[in-house]
Amino acid sequence: MTIEQAGTAEASVAPARAWRAVLEHVERGLLDGDLAPGDRLPGERALSTDLGVGRSSVREALRVLEAMGLVRTAAGSGPNAGAIIISTPGGAMSALMRLQVAARGFPVADIVRTRLTLEASVVGDLADASPPRDLGDADRLLDAMDDDALAPAEFLALDAQFHLALAEASGNQVITATMAGLRSGIEGYALDGLDRIADWPATRDRLRGEHRGVVAAIRQADAPLARTRIHDHISGYYAEISLDG
Amino acid sequence: MTIEQAGTAEASVAPARAWRAVLEHVERGLLDGDLAPGDRLPGERALSTDLGVGRSSVREALRVLEAMGLVRTAAGSGPNAGAIIISTPGGAMSALMRLQVAARGFPVADIVRTRLTLEASVVGDLADASPPRDLGDADRLLDAMDDDALAPAEFLALDAQFHLALAEASGNQVITATMAGLRSGIEGYALDGLDRIADWPATRDRLRGEHRGVVAAIRQADAPLARTRIHDHISGYYAEISLDG
DNA sequence: CGCTCCGCTGTGGTCTGACCACATCTGCTA
DNA sequence: TAGCAGATGTGGTCAGACCACAGCGGAGCG
Numbered sequence: 406m407t408i409e410q411a412g413t414a415e416a417s418v419a420p421a422r423a424w425r426a427v428l429e430h431v432e433r434g435l436l437d438g439d440l441a442p443g444d445r446l447p448g449e450r451a452l453s454t455d456l457g458v459g460r461s462s463v464r465e466a467l468r469v470l471e472a473m474g475l476v477r478t479a480a481g482s483g484p485n486a487g488a489i490i491i492s493t494p495g496g497a498m499s500a501l502m503r504l505q506v507a508a509r510g511f512p513v514a515d516i517v518r519t520r521l522t523l524e525a526s527v528v529g530d531l532a533d534a535s536p537p538r539d540l541g542d543a544d545r546l547l548d549a550m551d552d553d554a555l556a557p558a559e560f561l562a563l564d565a566q567f568h569l570a571l572a573e574a575s576g577n578q579v580i581t582a583t584m585a586g587l588r589s590g591i592e593g594y595a596l597d598g599l600d601r602i603a604d605w606p607a608t609r610d611r612l613r614g615e616h617r618g619v620v621a622a623i624r625q626a627d628a629p630l631a632r633t634r635i636h637d638h639i640s641g642y643y644a645e646i647s648l649d650g
Numbered sequence: 651m652t653i654e655q656a657g658t659a660e661a662s663v664a665p666a667r668a669w670r671a672v673l674e675h676v677e678r679g680l681l682d683g684d685l686a687p688g689d690r691l692p693g694e695r696a697l698s699t700d701l702g703v704g705r706s707s708v709r710e711a712l713r714v715l716e717a718m719g720l721v722r723t724a725a726g727s728g729p730n731a732g733a734i735i736i737s738t739p740g741g742a743m744s745a746l747m748r749l750q751v752a753a754r755g756f757p758v759a760d761i762v763r764t765r766l767t768l769e770a771s772v773v774g775d776l777a778d779a780s781p782p783r784d785l786g787d788a789d790r791l792l793d794a795m796d797d798d799a800l801a802p803a804e805f806l807a808l809d810a811q812f813h814l815a816l817a818e819a820s821g822n823q824v825i826t827a828t829m830a831g832l833r834s835g836i837e838g839y840a841l842d843g844l845d846r847i848a849d850w851p852a853t854r855d856r857l858r859g860e861h862r863g864v865v866a867a868i869r870q871a872d873a874p875l876a877r878t879r880i881h882d883h884i885s886g887y888y889a890e891i892s893l894d895g
Numbered sequence: 896c897g898c899t900c901c902g903c904t905g906t907g908g909t910c911t912g913a914c915c916a917c918a919t920c921t922g923c924t925a
Numbered sequence: 926t927a928g929c930a931g932a933t934g935t936g937g938t939c940a941g942a943c944c945a946c947a948g949c950g951g952a953g954c955g
Binding site: 470492493 | 680761838
């Protein structure tokens with residue numbers, strides 16, 4: 406048994422859970438510069454003995470870090486094995502939003518409203534950007550969406566990638582990750598809504614036109630127009646799949 | 651050993667980790683309505699046998715759910731013990747943003763920019779809201795901030811609560827949780843920046859005035875003015891603690 | 896009869912030790 | 926020299942054992 410029992414005081418509210426100590430140790434290493442993306446964490450057994458906690462507690466902390474998109478783990482040996490510091494907030498944000506929607510913590514309406522705000526900001530920034538940002542990824546996705554053979558769900562997936570591409574083009578990683586999360590949160594809702602669309606080909610053509618219109622407004626450096634168009638595009642779509650039917 | 655080895659195919663990329671099965675089981679329960687906020691999850695030992703995984707794997711999944719703000723665990727017996735479904739996205743969002751900033755995945759500049767966008771949206775909505783929202787919490791925080799005896803860090807804490815109170819007043823839970831996260835992500839940065847403020851009393855007085863000005867604009871239902879004021883307030887402060895000194 | 900107290904019970908929290916699969920490295924062998 | 930087989934060490938998982946804690950209920954006391 407470890408000898409960390411010194412000081413029964415300071416109990417306060419937190420029962421000083423062991424795995425939290427591991428989490429804080431890693432976070433401190435990050436803040437102090439001892440750990441940086443690409444670095445490998447010590448092995449689970451080493452962390453266990455270093456911090457005086459059981460290996461299972463170390464694993465619980467690593468699981469949290471993995472869920473937060475901070476580490477990637479791989480078994481085996483060699484440079485690619487072990488727990489490696491990464492930074493992929495998108496997946497973590499998506500999981501968080503998805504679960505919160507499932508637990509009724511995030512109303513779908515609030516997610517849509519937040520999307521309206523963030524996407525309007527994104528396209529506004531893109532339109533104002535000087536020099537203009539590269540919209541190649543967005544263009545390619547729009548071209549891919551012109552394929553009439555796409556199933557509705559496939560079209561929707563490309564649609565989501567298009568919106569995400571705009572966020573990426575804006576260069577704001579926080580907004581990009583958040584929008585990825587928002588999208589994941591309402592993905593199920595959007596897929597369910599497909600059933601409520603009476604005339605899919607018509608809706609699809611309208612969406613295509615709206616997408617092109619947004620990009621055109623960005624290229625014209627007309628920020629207000631771009632904001633208006635993206636706003637109408639998003640709110641219109643959700644109005645269709647929620648009210649219509 | 652459990653007999654879940656059926657079908658070695660479908661290996662693909664995910665090694666089908668045991669804890670992920672628990673996570674998906676809970677998520678499906680949420681989506682199917684079998685689980686709702688306030689419900690108690692089965693005990694860890696029961697989940698373990700039901701899903702055919704070890705108890706440690708169950709615990710790793712519960713740890714992720716806890717980090718995501720979905721469950722609250724308590725030892726002991728009785729109605730308050732066990733893993734209970736909750737929905738507190740704020741803490742999870744804060745942890746996520748804080749860790750991502752620590753891992754250099756979220757540049758501080760992007761967080762500030764996102765704050766500008768979201769807070770402008772919040773105050774704009776508040777100004778346009780009909781009937782007007784209750785700003786009592788924000789008022790009380792402003793009054794508390796009028797105390798000259800407050801230490802700078804204490805003032806900053808109240809400041810953060812004020813901004814959060816505005817988000818809460820707007821009623822958008824997604825924005826509220828996101829703003830709580832953004833704030834946590836740059837908290838360390840903001841605290842460090844205190845050292846770079848030459849004349850704290852002057853800065854403090856200016857912040858007080860700007861806060862009052864934002865609330866006044868909201869009460870006047872002047873959305874554009876509120877947006878401008880909150881924008882200048884935030885960008886001005888971060889300009890001061892980053893460039894100055 | 897009512898109240899208090901103490902042990903019983905079941906929960907999460909933690910630790911330990913043991914396997915397994917895997918990726919790499921080492922060194923022997925052909 | 927080329928190639929393969931074992932050694933090595935990693936994460937992934939499981940099983941079992943404690944502990945502290947919170948509630949419940951019966952025994953004992955007033």
